[in-house]
Amino acid sequence: MEVSEPVLLILLxxxxxxxxGYAILQDTERMSEGRVQLSTGTLYGALRxxxxxxxxxxxxxxxxxxxxxxxRLTAQGRRNLQMEVARLKHLTRVATLRVxxxxx
Amino acid sequence: MLSLYRSLLHLYxxxxxxxxxxxxxxxxxxxxxxxxxxxxLARIFYGAHEAGGLLYGALRxxxxxxTGSYDVFxxxxxxxxxxxxFPKATVALMTVILAAVIFAIEKAKAISASVPHANPPVGHIxxxxxxxxxxxxxxxxxxxxxxxxxxxxxxxLRRSGVQQLSEMNPSASQRxxx
Numbered sequence: 341m342e343v344s345e346p347v348l349l350i351l352l353x354x355x356x357x358x359x360x361g362y363a364i365l366q367d368t369e370r371m372s373e374g375r376v377q378l379s380t381g382t383l384y385g386a387l388r389x390x391x392x393x394x395x396x397x398x399x400x401x402x403x404x405x406x407x408x409x410x411x412r413l414t415a416q417g418r419r420n421l422q423m424e425v426a427r428l429k430h431l432t433r434v435a436t437l438r439v440x441x442x443x444x
Numbered sequence: 445m446l447s448l449y450r451s452l453l454h455l456y457x458x459x460x461x462x463x464x465x466x467x468x469x470x471x472x473x474x475x476x477x478x479x480x481x482x483x484x485l486a487r488i489f490y491g492a493h494e495a496g497g498l499l500y501g502a503l504r505x506x507x508x509x510x511t512g513s514y515d516v517f518x519x520x521x522x523x524x525x526x527x528x529x530f531p532k533a534t535v536a537l538m539t540v541i542l543a544a545v546i547f548a549i550e551k552a553k554a555i556s557a558s559v560p561h562a563n564p565p566v567g568h569i570x571x572x573x574x575x576x577x578x579x580x581x582x583x584x585x586x587x588x589x590x591x592x593x594x595x596x597x598x599x600x601l602r603r604s605g606v607q608q609l610s611e612m613n614p615s616a617s618q619r620x621x622x
Binding site: 361362378381382385408 | 468505
């Protein structure tokens, strides 16, 4: 599955703790410093895809009076996220070296 | 605004709406409540953003329900349903057919040029502007009719249970049968 920036932000939001839809929207906006503002339609499209690929799972919040649906990472989702973060780290390291070499 | 969101949610496939409709309305209500304190311009922006997201989401879900994939330009073989696959040979065959049609047209032109004939009398030629509008209208109506027929066929196939059959997992049913 291709991990776009919004999907990566959703996964990072759920990596910290399980969250419900609106909390994910707020957290992704906070993490990207307002640059990524997901709409509800886009968020649920991404969530459904992640659910189908078993990267995340859906459950009913016990402590919520409204019994809202929340989402959390699965073990497979966490593994895939770690791989994606490692890939980005490598890319950042290479990019930093290349840019520094060009400047000197 | 919430009623607009609710009506836009009706554009989603029914099974998607059953699964996520209420949850999405909850989120949309919370977004709406949060933007209530902002300026009118910001509220318009958020409204358009959410409405656009819902429209795009509905389109994606319908596309997925027809093709079985979210990838519009997937590298994988295009599949309308899992049993309705276009084989790779289709592209080659279509190219051959196109080449044959072009060849036939060229041949007809050559025959027409080689055989001497008197030009038939040509009547009054109407200006292009006059004929263009009705032609475009007729083309548009034909396209709409073709789209409706296509959609009806897909809808009928869906209703007839072809999709359910294609999504059956024989190994899972065998396992549960044991």
